Amino acid sequence: MYSILLFLHSLGRWAVLGGLLYGMSRAYQGWFGRKPFTPHDNTTRHTVATIAHVQLMLGYALYFVSPLLRDFHLRDAVHEPGTLFFGVQHVAAMTVAIIVLTIGSALAKRQSTSEVQFRTMALWFTAALLLILLAIPWPFSPFASRPYFRLPH
Structure with a gap:
């Protein structure tokens, strides 16, 4: 179960990043282009949030079955x-x-207005993306290096 969760969580990272980038693209184009907030924009907003929630739930499941964290104690983790x-x-x-x-x-x-909807979506999604980018264990991360893709084994 651990390797399947790890694979799904690794794959989900790209779904979240892709969805956020697409959602932000729609939001910034709509905001600066003074476009109407369409049903497609609303679906994009909702879908990005849903994908992120699924990814978070996969992450929590992984957290509780991970061999790395099985015997996790904060006092010991300071050295690891x-x-x-x-x-x-x-x-x-x-x-x-x-x-x-x-x-x-x-x-x-x-x-109440399309401009404010797009602006709100753009700013909050950008803040979320920045936090996510900082917390992903990229291969070049000094905190915990992991590959771009994890395959099940």
């Missing part, structure tokens, strides 16, 4: 940067990022 990253920093930053994204999505849905 990878364990500290996945045990505290990654899960906390990703949770905050999805909360930010969710708030932005909910606020954008409730705005």
